[in-house]
Amino acid sequence: MAHTSQPVVLLVEDEPAQREVLAYNLEAEGFRVVQAGNGEDALLLVDEDTPDIIILDWMMPELSGIEVCRRLKMRPDTRSIPIIMLSARAEEVDRIRGLETGADDYVIKPYSVLELMARARVQLRRVRPSTIGVVLEWDDIRLDPETHRVYRGNSVLKLGPTEFRLLSTFMEKPGRVWSREQLLDRVWGRDIYVDSRTVDVHIGRLRKSLMQNGGEDPLRTVRGAGYALG
Amino acid sequence: MAHTSQPVVLLVEDEPAQREVLAYNLEAEGFRVVQAGNGEDALLLVDEDTPDIIILDWMMPELSGIEVCRRLKMRPDTRSIPIIMLSARAEEVDRIRGLETGADDYVIKPYSVLELMARARVQLRRVRPSTIGVVLEWDDIRLDPETHRVYRGNSVLKLGPTEFRLLSTFMEKPGRVWSREQLLDRVWGRDIYVDSRTVDVHIGRLRKSLMQNGGEDPLRTVRGAGYALG
DNA sequence: CGGTTTTGTAACAATATGATGACATGGCCG
DNA sequence: CGGCCATGTCATCATATTGTTACAAAACCG
Structure with a gap:
C-alpha cells in the first residue's frame, strides 16, 4: 500500500x-x-x-x-x-x-x-x-499522492500504476536526473530484476499520458545519463 | 560578511x-x-x-x-x-x-x-x-551535476555526454592542468583504449559548445602537458 | 628563417543510444 | 471463462555521439 x-x-x-x-x-x-x-x-x-x-x-x-x-x-x-x-x-x-x-x-x-x-x-x-500525502506540483502538473490522481492544467490524467510511481519520483525532485538503475530501484523495487531498457518504454508511456490532452513534453532525456522532469 | x-x-x-x-x-x-x-x-x-x-x-x-x-x-x-x-x-x-x-x-x-x-x-x-545542490561555478560558467545542466551567463548550453564529463572534470579543479592520459582515465574510464589524440578532438568540441553563444574560450592549451580550465 | 613538433579541426564511417510499435504473458474482475 | 488492462521484452528505426584520420595551422627551437 x-x-x-x-x-x-x-x-x-x-x-x-x-x-x-x-x-x-x-x-x-x-x-x-x-x-x-x-x-x-x-x-x-x-x-x-x-x-x-x-x-x-x-x-x-x-x-x-x-x-x-x-x-x-x-x-x-x-x-x-x-x-x-x-x-x-x-x-x-x-x-x-x-x-x-x-x-x-x-x-x-x-x-x-x-x-x-x-x-x-x-x-x-x-x-x-x-x-506523507503532500500534493506535488510542478508547472501545470499536480500529483495527489492521497487520491492517486494526476492533473494537468484542469483536466485529470489517466496513468497506469507504474507511470504514477515514475512521475512521483520525478516530482519529488524536479530537474534531477535519475539513471535507469535509480529508477528501477525506486519505482520497481530493490530486488526486482527487469531489463533497464524497460524504463525507456515506461518513460514513453508516461510521456504519452502526460500529453494526452496536448501540452509540451515535460520530461527531458539526458543522453547517457537518464531522465529528468523539466 | x-x-x-x-x-x-x-x-x-x-x-x-x-x-x-x-x-x-x-x-x-x-x-x-x-x-x-x-x-x-x-x-x-x-x-x-x-x-x-x-x-x-x-x-x-x-x-x-x-x-x-x-x-x-x-x-x-x-x-x-x-x-x-x-x-x-x-x-x-x-x-x-x-x-x-x-x-x-x-x-x-x-x-x-x-x-x-x-x-x-x-x-x-x-x-x-x-x-539545494552542489553547483560548480567558474567565471560565468555554471555546471549542475544533479540536473546535468550547464549554463553560460544566462543561457543553457547543449553538450554531449563526453563533453559534459570533460567539463565536470575541469570544473572540479579550475586551473589544474590535466594530461591527455589523465583525462582519458577520468573521462573515458580506466580500461578503455582510445587514442590520446581523441582528447584533442573532444576538447575542440567542448570549446565549440562553450562558445556557442559567444564568449571567450575558457580552456587553455598547455603545450606538451595537456589542458586546463582558466 | 627553415625544420620539427604539437595542436586544431573538418569529414566520415562506425557505434551507441533512445524512441516506438508490436506482441506475449499474466493478473484481475465481472 | 473471457475480456481487459498493465507489464516486460524484443525488433526496428532514427539519430546523436564518437573515434579516427588526414591535413592545416600554430608553436617552438636552434
Missing part, C-alpha cells in the same frame, strides 16, 4: 537493545529500516543503499556519530540526507556542536519515542513529500 | 521583551529581522517580503502560532519556508502536534538562546543555495 517505494531510514546505534526499540517503532511508522552497529558500517551502508534519512547515535566506539555526520556532510552526494543526532550529552555546547557539524536535528536521550518519530517524519517530509 | 544577500528571518512573538532579546541575537547572527507581534501581521509580512525562515511563537492572542503555521504550510508558495516553533508547552502531545502541523523544528521555552541560534542556522543552511 506504499504510494511509491517505502522510505528507508538508516539507524546507527551501537546498543542493540535501543536499536531494537527504535527499529520496531520506525517500521511501524512505515520505514524500511537498515541497521548499523558502528560508524564504519554506517558509512558503507550509505553507499550501498542510499537511505532517505539517518538516525545517528553520538556515542559509539571507534568512529563517533559526530565524525560520521561530519564525513557525510562533506560529501556532495550524501550531504543532503537529513541526519537526526541522538545523544545523552545534554550540555548546550554539545547540542550546538552537533548542529554545527551538519546535523539537521538533535535529540537528547532519554528521548520520547513518539517525539523522535515525529521528528523523523519532519525530515522525511522534506526529502520525500509524497510519502 | 554578508553572503549573496543578507538572510531574512521573520520573528513572530507577541511579548515585546522576548522579541527584543531574540531580535538582538538574530541580528548578531547576521540576519535581517522582520518583526510581527501577532499572527495576522505575520501572514501579511510573509507576502510582502518573503523571509528565509520564520520563528513563530505558539501562544499568541487571536491567531495562534500553530494556526499561522498551518496556513503557511498549506500554501504552495510558502510551504517550503522553514518554521521554528517556540512554545512553553512542554507536553509531548503539544510538541508532536507542532511538528505534525508542519513546523520544521520545535523549541521549548525557556530555551537556550545559543541553541535556538544554532537551530536557526540549521534551517537557513537548508534554504540557501549551498544545500
Whole structure:
C-alpha cells in the first residue's frame, strides 16, 4: 500500500537493545529500516543503499556519530540526507556542536519515542513529500499522492500504476536526473530484476499520458545519463 | 560578511521583551529581522517580503502560532519556508502536534538562546543555495551535476555526454592542468583504449559548445602537458 | 628563417543510444 | 471463462555521439 517505494531510514546505534526499540517503532511508522552497529558500517551502508534519512547515535566506539555526520556532510552526494543526532550529552555546547557539524536535528536521550518519530517524519517530509500525502506540483502538473490522481492544467490524467510511481519520483525532485538503475530501484523495487531498457518504454508511456490532452513534453532525456522532469 | 544577500528571518512573538532579546541575537547572527507581534501581521509580512525562515511563537492572542503555521504550510508558495516553533508547552502531545502541523523544528521555552541560534542556522543552511545542490561555478560558467545542466551567463548550453564529463572534470579543479592520459582515465574510464589524440578532438568540441553563444574560450592549451580550465 | 613538433579541426564511417510499435504473458474482475 | 488492462521484452528505426584520420595551422627551437 506504499504510494511509491517505502522510505528507508538508516539507524546507527551501537546498543542493540535501543536499536531494537527504535527499529520496531520506525517500521511501524512505515520505514524500511537498515541497521548499523558502528560508524564504519554506517558509512558503507550509505553507499550501498542510499537511505532517505539517518538516525545517528553520538556515542559509539571507534568512529563517533559526530565524525560520521561530519564525513557525510562533506560529501556532495550524501550531504543532503537529513541526519537526526541522538545523544545523552545534554550540555548546550554539545547540542550546538552537533548542529554545527551538519546535523539537521538533535535529540537528547532519554528521548520520547513518539517525539523522535515525529521528528523523523519532519525530515522525511522534506526529502520525500509524497510519502506523507503532500500534493506535488510542478508547472501545470499536480500529483495527489492521497487520491492517486494526476492533473494537468484542469483536466485529470489517466496513468497506469507504474507511470504514477515514475512521475512521483520525478516530482519529488524536479530537474534531477535519475539513471535507469535509480529508477528501477525506486519505482520497481530493490530486488526486482527487469531489463533497464524497460524504463525507456515506461518513460514513453508516461510521456504519452502526460500529453494526452496536448501540452509540451515535460520530461527531458539526458543522453547517457537518464531522465529528468523539466 | 554578508553572503549573496543578507538572510531574512521573520520573528513572530507577541511579548515585546522576548522579541527584543531574540531580535538582538538574530541580528548578531547576521540576519535581517522582520518583526510581527501577532499572527495576522505575520501572514501579511510573509507576502510582502518573503523571509528565509520564520520563528513563530505558539501562544499568541487571536491567531495562534500553530494556526499561522498551518496556513503557511498549506500554501504552495510558502510551504517550503522553514518554521521554528517556540512554545512553553512542554507536553509531548503539544510538541508532536507542532511538528505534525508542519513546523520544521520545535523549541521549548525557556530555551537556550545559543541553541535556538544554532537551530536557526540549521534551517537557513537548508534554504540557501549551498544545500539545494552542489553547483560548480567558474567565471560565468555554471555546471549542475544533479540536473546535468550547464549554463553560460544566462543561457543553457547543449553538450554531449563526453563533453559534459570533460567539463565536470575541469570544473572540479579550475586551473589544474590535466594530461591527455589523465583525462582519458577520468573521462573515458580506466580500461578503455582510445587514442590520446581523441582528447584533442573532444576538447575542440567542448570549446565549440562553450562558445556557442559567444564568449571567450575558457580552456587553455598547455603545450606538451595537456589542458586546463582558466 | 627553415625544420620539427604539437595542436586544431573538418569529414566520415562506425557505434551507441533512445524512441516506438508490436506482441506475449499474466493478473484481475465481472 | 473471457475480456481487459498493465507489464516486460524484443525488433526496428532514427539519430546523436564518437573515434579516427588526414591535413592545416600554430608553436617552438636552434
